[in-house]
Amino acid sequence: MxxxxxxxxxxxxxxxxxxxxxxxxxxxxxxxxxxxxxxxxxxxxxxxxxxxxxxxxxxxxxxxxxxxxxxxxxxxxxxxxxxxxxxxxxxxxxxxxxxxxxxxxxxxxxxxxxxxxxxxxxxxxxxxxxxxxxxxxxxxxxxxxxxxxxxxxxxxxxxxxxxxxxxxxxxxxxxxxxxxxxxxxxxxxxxxxxxxxxxxxxxxxxxxxxxxxxxxxxxxxLPHHDYQVERVDIVAPGLVEVSLLPLGRPLKFKPGQFAMIYLETKQGWQRHPFSISGSVRERRIRITVKALGDHTAGMPDAVLPGMPAVVSGPYGRFDRDAGTGHQVWIAGGVGITPFLSWLRSLEGKLEGTVDLFVTSSGTSPFAQEIAGIARAHPGLTVHFVDTDTDGRLTPEMVLGSVAVEPRRLSVFMGGPDKMLRQFGKAFRAAGVRRANIHREYFNWR
The missing domain is CATH 1.20.120 (Four Helix Bundle (Hemerythrin (Met), subunit A))
Structure with a gap:
């Protein structure tokens, strides 16, 4: 380093x-x-x-x-x-x-x-x-x-x-x-x-x-890998999961990284960075996409099985291995994507202790899958926060649920920019070291 x-x-x-x-x-x-x-x-x-x-x-x-x-x-x-x-x-x-x-x-x-x-x-x-x-x-x-x-x-x-x-x-x-x-x-x-x-x-x-x-x-x-769209699943309104199958040598990545995806859609070739939400043990690549902009909004209609894709990367340094023994993961909305890759890639005993906070409007579409993974890993505690019934997640709620001194805590966050900036400021004020606060930027272009 x-x-x-x-x-x-x-x-x-x-x-x-x-x-x-x-x-x-x-x-x-x-x-x-x-x-x-x-x-x-x-x-x-x-x-x-x-x-x-x-x-x-x-x-x-x-x-x-x-x-x-x-x-x-x-x-x-x-x-x-x-x-x-x-x-x-x-x-x-x-x-x-x-x-x-x-x-x-x-x-x-x-x-x-x-x-x-x-x-x-x-x-x-x-x-x-x-x-x-x-x-x-x-x-x-x-x-x-x-x-x-x-x-x-x-x-x-x-x-x-x-x-x-x-x-x-x-x-x-x-x-x-x-x-x-x-x-x-x-x-x-x-x-x-x-x-x-x-x-x-x-x-x-x-x-x-x-x-x-x-x-x-x-x-x-830069290495490029040829893929093909395997399936497009509507996970929730405005949220889709796209599976890509490699046509040759697959992309090797670490959980939490993202790739530059070139998709040949009905409107022609389009390029966009997407966090990888699948497991490193799969040959396919899975990306979870929310309709946030002009490109992603029409993806369910524009991307169909069988269409070609090109993947370059991987990119990013959103890596839980850079954290301390006790970690907090905060996933807001589509910011859950890199954490899905971390969870789906878990193998054997979970190193350290993790408190995962999943906040969404309504029940998270991944709640059942995440709960199943948590049952298999005792070191992982999941807190589901439905903003419709529980109100908004706050930094105070997070710190009150974690039994560890703030300076020994690592925080990893993904979600809306305004939310993450507020959380980062509050965690620093509470004593979490700046070096231990990590976030993913998924709204850059």
Whole structure:
């Protein structure tokens, strides 16, 4: 495990990003050339920091195993990719306002417009699916009414769709390249201080090299496995389980990991990350899918037995072996998926003690299966929480049911993002070590 002793690997990546960003700002401060006006120089610094953050963001989505290891899973890397892209775009605002160069080239100006427009569009498009969580309740109602106006409905049809967004998202590197070249052409500080220029070239060149690798070479190095849809079972309203049979060498994975699934549906090939819910002892792969977005909502009708599929991976570091001897597993809604894989893969005696909390609206569709597994493993205690009759599960309810000192406890969580953030904050306040709180991000794209 890299990083500080006792800290999970995923925390070393973000700390490194913040440290690198601060160091780059200090470099600009120390190497400020004489004669450069403070506002203009500060504007150029914001532009350089923006390129730095976007370059790191390109590294994070390169699909290299080393990146996944540092961040504790590709899902965590994807979350930080989005955060860095948003922050990098925000830095462009003061850069545009302050970095005025009377000698700017016409080509550099055109590249700046292309980069700023493209990156801003990417960020807005990425944030749009999450707008409900960003607005207060009174404003939310007004926005919902506005969405029903026919021009807005037309725009949603043009922009909507995961595959369309993903295709446009692949242009990120080209927009970053435009911004990078704009800096090389028009940054006045680079003429006065070659060290700033070459550090900028190293940073931007690294990010673009990783982008080129992902777009041109990664497909030749990442293993892909041919599968076929065996069956599609409706587990509950809006919840389906898809079984895929290997046509050749099956994918080897660890319980709790996910795979990138390419499915040839009635609407053509579609790609999406899915947590694996089946046992490692099966040759087939099982994924449990809830209708959360435009791609998954139509899966029961679009995916039929016999259709081909391609599986790449596995990805993720959601691993119960990283926990302490006494663990709490919290599964909210479709967040139960990785825990199903853990449960279905149990073999022999369960190591340690586990309290599993399964919360759902109504009886969990997997209640009978989970109860049967628990009867075979005395170290596993299951707490079913029906929110319709029992109310919502709270961190206090969890801690009150577990007879262990919080600092010796490990918590693994899967479920809605808002719920997990609240639980994580409450567990830390109660004394659970940050290093022992693990969660799965299943709502990234």
């Amino acid at each position: 890299a990083g500080h002793p006792g800290l999970p690997v995923r925390w070393t990546g973000p700390a490194g990003i913040m440290g690198f960003s601060a160091a780059y700002a200090v470099l600009w401060y120390l190497m400020r050339p004489g004669g450069e006006a403070v506002p203009g120089y500060l504007g150029q610094l914001f532009g350089g920091e923006s390129i730095l953050l976007f370059s790191i963001a390109l590294v994070l989505i390169s699909t290299l195993p080393q990146v996944e290891h540092i961040f504790g899973g590709i899902d965590h890397a994807a979350i930080w990719h989005r955060r860095l892209a948003i922050t990098g775009s925000l830095l462009l605002v003061p850069h545009i306002q302050l970095a005025a160069n009377p000698a700017a080239t016409s080509v550099g100006k055109a590249l700046a417009v292309i980069a700023a427009t493209g990156l801003a569009a990417l960020v807005v498009w990425a944030v749009l699916p999450r707008w409900r969580t960003m607005l207060p309740a009174p404003v939310r109602r007004m926005v919902l009414d506005f969405r029903e106006a026919w021009p807005v409905r037309l725009l949603r049809r043009l922009l909507g769709g995961y595959e369309r967004w993903r295709g446009f998202h692949r242009l990120t590197g080209l927009f970053v390249a435009a911004g990078f070249l704009h800096g090389l052409l028009d940054a006045s500080a680079f003429d006065a201080v070659p060290g700033l220029r070459w550090s900028y070239v190293a940073i931007g060149g690294t990010g673009l090299a990783f982008y080129a690798y992902r777009e041109l070479l990664a497909r030749h190095f």
